[in-house]
Amino acid sequence: AQTVTQSQPEMSVQEAETVTLSCTYDTSESDYYLFWYKQPPSRQMILVIRQEAYKQQNATENRFSVNFQKAAKSFSLKISDSQLGDAAMYFCAYRSTGANSKLTFGKGITLSVRP
Amino acid sequence: ETGVTQTPRHLVMGMTNKKSLKCEQHLGHNAMYWYKQSAKKPLELMFVYNFKEQTENNSVPSRFSPECPNSSHLFLHLHTLQPEDSALYLCASSHGLAGARGDTQYFGPGTRLTVL
Numbered sequence: 001a002q003t004v005t006q007s008q009p010e011m012s013v014q015e016a017e018t019v020t021l022s023c024t025y026d027t028s029e030s031d032y033y034l035f036w037y038k039q040p041p042s043r044q045m046i047l048v049i050r051q052e053a054y055k056q057q058n059a060t061e062n063r064f065s066v067n068f069q070k071a072a073k074s075f076s077l078k079i080s081d082s083q084l085g086d087a088a089m090y091f092c093a094y095r096s097t098g099a100n101s102k103l104t105f106g107k108g109i110t111l112s113v114r115p
Numbered sequence: 116e117t118g119v120t121q122t123p124r125h126l127v128m129g130m131t132n133k134k135s136l137k138c139e140q141h142l143g144h145n146a147m148y149w150y151k152q153s154a155k156k157p158l159e160l161m162f163v164y165n166f167k168e169q170t171e172n173n174s175v176p177s178r179f180s181p182e183c184p185n186s187s188h189l190f191l192h193l194h195t196l197q198p199e200d201s202a203l204y205l206c207a208s209s210h211g212l213a214g215a216r217g218d219t220q221y222f223g224p225g226t227r228l229t230v231l
Contacts, residue, residue, distance in 0.1 A: 004157070035219070037222075042224065043203065043224050043225045043227075044117060044222065044223070044224045044225075045117075045205060045207075045222035045225075046117065046222075047219060047220075047221065050219060091157075091158070095218075102160050102163075102171070103158075103160070103220060104157075105157040105158040106157060107155070107156065107157050108157070
């Protein structure tokens with residue numbers, strides 16, 4: 001079974017600085033998807049970024065980028081130029097490509113942004 | 116807004132009550148999901164529906180009863196719940212067959228449930 005591990009429960013970053021959130025996963029599959037979701041205090045879970053395992057290029061969405069290390073089974077999220085609105089819980093998630101596969105989430109990390 | 120709405124946003128109920136949670140998606144998706152989010156725990160998948168058919172029941176107690184009358188609506192009927200069922204219940208939807216290439220889930224804001 002796949003597992004997703006987010007070992008840091010909390011992190012803090014100064015506004016305008018860069019922060020990296022860690023995620024590791026365990027799988028025996030070669031093709032899969034990885035996601036980062038953001039859940040602000042309003043509780044709406046929002047997709048931040050998605051990575052397809054067969055693509056070697058790291059995904060980027062504006063200030064958000066990932067460092068995907070397939071061999072190490074690592075999928076970290078980098079937030080550049082942090083803003084107050086980035087404060088939220090961030091969840092890393094894994095999904096295989098098989099039919100009816102499930103999203104497996106990590107426990108999440110709480111990111112606070114200091115003004 | 117993600118195009119997935121949930122009502123009510125907050126619900127307090129006694130253990131003998133019967134209530135229902137509602138989810139509606141405006142994205143033209145065909146797969147819908149119920150998740151339970153408890154403090155300090157990863158999201159737990161409860162049910163999956165594809166094209167109105169239930170394809171996943173993740174060993175959920177029978178006091179939770181899902182209903183999917185069409186691809187746009189999903190309900191979670193609750194009866195004789197326990198205090199440990201207090202949690203945030205999230206609904207999500209995705210394009211087609213859950214797990215198909217390119218399938219991404221979009222979440223609603225959740226219902227905060229408190230069982231007294």
